[in-house]
Amino acid sequence: xxxxIFQTIWLFIDDLAGKGLDIIIIGKFxxxxxPDLTEKVLPLTVLLSSILTFGSFAxxxxxxxxxxxxxxxxxxxxxxxxxVTILGGVxxxxxxxxxxxxxxxxxxxxxxxxxxxxxxxxxxxxxSDFEAADMNIKVDxxxxxxxxFLKNVIIHQKTKSKINTTVIKAKTGELISSxxxxxxxxxxxxxxxxxDVVTKSNDSKLKYPFAKANFDTYTMNIDLSELNTVxxxxxxxxxxxxxKNISRLTKDIDSIKNDNFRIVRAFxxxxxxxxxxxxxLQVKDTVTKKSEATIKKDSLLTVKIAxxxxxxxxxxxxxxxxLYIYPEWQKNQIVGSAKNAVTGILGSVRGKKEEMQKRYxxxxxxxLSLHNKYxxxxxxxxxxxxxxPLGAIIRKGGLGLPMVIAIIxxxxxYFLGVFAQNYAKEGxxxxxxxxxVSTLVMLPLGIFLxxxxxxxxxxxxxxxxxxxxxxxxxxxxxxxxDEE
Numbered sequence: 449x450x451x452x453i454f455q456t457i458w459l460f461i462d463d464l465a466g467k468g469l470d471i472i473i474i475g476k477f478x479x480x481x482x483p484d485l486t487e488k489v490l491p492l493t494v495l496l497s498s499i500l501t502f503g504s505f506a507x508x509x510x511x512x513x514x515x516x517x518x519x520x521x522x523x524x525x526x527x528x529x530x531x532v533t534i535l536g537g538v539x540x541x542x543x544x545x546x547x548x549x550x551x552x553x554x555x556x557x558x559x560x561x562x563x564x565x566x567x568x569x570x571x572x573x574x575x576s577d578f579e580a581a582d583m584n585i586k587v588d589x590x591x592x593x594x595x596x597f598l599k600n601v602i603i604h605q606k607t608k609s610k611i612n613t614t615v616i617k618a619k620t621g622e623l624i625s626s627x628x629x630x631x632x633x634x635x636x637x638x639x640x641x642x643x644d645v646v647t648k649s650n651d652s653k654l655k656y657p658f659a660k661a662n663f664d665t666y667t668m669n670i671d672l673s674e675l676n677t678v679x680x681x682x683x684x685x686x687x688x689x690x691x692k693n694i695s696r697l698t699k700d701i702d703s704i705k706n707d708n709f710r711i712v713r714a715f716x717x718x719x720x721x722x723x724x725x726x727x728x729l730q731v732k733d734t735v736t737k738k739s740e741a742t743i744k745k746d747s748l749l750t751v752k753i754a755x756x757x758x759x760x761x762x763x764x765x766x767x768x769x770x771l772y773i774y775p776e777w778q779k780n781q782i783v784g785s786a787k788n789a790v791t792g793i794l795g796s797v798r799g800k801k802e803e804m805q806k807r808y809x810x811x812x813x814x815x816l817s818l819h820n821k822y823x824x825x826x827x828x829x830x831x832x833x834x835x836x837p838l839g840a841i842i843r844k845g846g847l848g849l850p851m852v853i854a855i856i857x858x859x860x861x862y863f864l865g866v867f868a869q870n871y872a873k874e875g876x877x878x879x880x881x882x883x884x885v886s887t888l889v890m891l892p893l894g895i896f897l898x899x900x901x902x903x904x905x906x907x908x909x910x911x912x913x914x915x916x917x918x919x920x921x922x923x924x925x926x927x928x929x930d931e932e
Contacts, residue, residue: 449482449485449486449489452485452488452489453478453481453482453485456478456481456485457478473557476557477554477557480553480554480557481554482550483542483546483547483549483550484547484550484551484554484690486539486542486543486547487547487820487824488862490539490824490828491824491827491828491858491861492854492855492858494532494535494828494831494832494835495831495832495834495854495857495858496835496850496851496854496858497835498528498831498832498834498835498836498838499838499839499842499854500839500850501836501839502835502837502838502840503839503840503842503843503844503850504839505524505839505840506839506841506842506843506844507843511524511840515904520902521837521840521902522902525836528832528836529832532828532829533829535828536825536826536828536829537825539824539825540821540822540824540825543820543821543824543825544693544694545693547690548690548691548692548693551688551691552691555688555691572587572588572589572590573586573588574586575602575604582605582606582607582610583603583604583605583606584603584604584612585601585602585603585604586601586603587599587600587601587602587621588600595623596622596623596624597620597621597622598620598621598622598623599619599620599621600618600619601616601617601618601619601620601621601636601639602615602616602617603615603616603636603668613643613644614641614642614643614644615641615642615643616636616639616640616642616666617639617640618636618637618638618639618666619637619638620636620637620638621634621635621636621637622634622635632669632670633667633668633669633670634667634668634670635665635666635667635668636663636665636666636667636668637664637665637666638663638664639662639663639666640660640661640662640663641661641662641663641666642658642660643658643659643660644657644658645658688813689810689813689814689816689817690817692814692817694821697814697817697818698818700814701811701814701815701818704807704810704811704814705811707807708804708807708808708811711804711807712804715800719793719796722789722792722793723789723793805875808875809873809874809875812872812873812874812875812882813873813879815872815879815880815883816869816872816873816879816882816883818883819879819880819883819884820883822883823883823884823886823887826887827861827886827890830887830890830891830894831857831890831894833894833895833897833898834857834890834893834894834897835854835857836898836901837894837897837898837900837902838853838857838897840901841897841900841901841905857890860889861886861887861889861890862886864885864886864889865886868881868882868883868885868886869882869883
């Protein structure tokens with residue numbers, strides 16, 4: 449845990465350092481992050497500790513003494529197996545209850561830090577929202593003490609109705625604040641100001657649509673009195689898949705699945721109606737009197753069809769071109785109308801495809817989060833059956849070779865899980881397989897090692913390989929002697 453916390457500090461150093469955050473807030477952030485780290489720490493801990501323990505036993509010949517006393521490897525592992533099984537149950541409870549709570553705490557803390565420390569809320573390259581000031585701000589680069597200097601600033605100011613009416617652009621900016629003051633000053637230099645003019649009538653809007661100005665220096669005062677009263681433990685209603693327990697995930701998976709099916713069915717029905725697919729033929733109306741133009745049009749089409757029936761060459765032409773029965777001017781209308789319809793349909797399909805990809809990714813992440821809770825508990829048990837017999841086989845204790853082997857095995861387990869989960873999120877493999885693949889890969893390895901340790905055999909019987917090559921060279925030398 450100590451090692452992974454330092455890795456976390458390294459990853460979040462840009463977000464935590466130089467933001468004016470006190471040590472208590474940073475400590476809370478790391479404390480809330482620790483439960484989430486158990487997904488990586490606990491499997492590695494079980495694997496390493498089992499290799500170290502049973503490697504020390506084998507190195508000091510304690511297993512030999514046990515076997516001489518009639519105690520088998522399974523019997524010596526019995527109480528540890530019971531302990532690891534209980535540990536798996538505790539891990540499942542931890543993953544189902546503590547980790548979702550810690551994820552909510554981390555999210556709330558980061559959002560509230562952004563409210564209390566506005567400089568920390570400005571992210572480079574994207575629009576950051578200042579809710580209390582009714583504005584969005586984007587900067588290309590932050591630099592200087594506490595990131596107070598800004599480069600290439602774009603600001604969108606909102607009205608009370610949350611509409612962007614004012615745009616301010618500046619080459620540079622500076623955030624000036626004081627602990628004794630609730631006012632944050634944003635000083636912009638060398639920029640442009642643009643504002644939509646709100647008028648009461650359309651005529652006035654045409655006369656004065658907007659106002660614009662250039663400035664050398666422009667100072668904005670932002671009131672932080674409401675921000676500084678924020679409780680850092682304030683809860684928010686936003687919830688992701690990692691913030692939910694099993695019962696909530698199960699309900700949300702069903703609801704998301706049903707919503708996806710409903711959206712797809714409604715969209716396909718809409719597209720079908722727009723394209724005229726599966727439209728039933730109209731019943732021939734013998735009562736309604738047709739106009740002369742319609743009768744003339746129908747009669748011409750009937751004559752055309754009759755000519756085609758009696759001419760084989762025209763039938764072949766009709767197979768290649770369905771528009772053959774229409775006049776030239778009508779062909780152009782039909783083709784133009786079809787092209788416009790297809791272009792519109794393709795645009796709708798592309799937009800809906802992007803939306804559904806996001807919805808299915810959210811659906812896959814919910815399934816992944818559900819099965820990761822079970823897989824984490826089983827991984828502790830399976831990795832014990834990998835580490836314990838492996839330690840008995842290699843017969844080495846301490847932090848040398850066992851540490852190297854444990855890290856290699858854990859990296860295989862970890863990277864298999866990362867790749868599988870990334871594929872599962874994009875829908876390339878089933879999310880259930882993505883959650884379980886790393887554990888399932890370690891299962892046959894655990895069975896193989898346990899069997900080899902029970903039979904008191906090494907990892908591989910290299911004697912068979914060496915004997916094969918010895919016999920091969922003996923046969924070759926005999927053949928050469930016979931030829932001589």
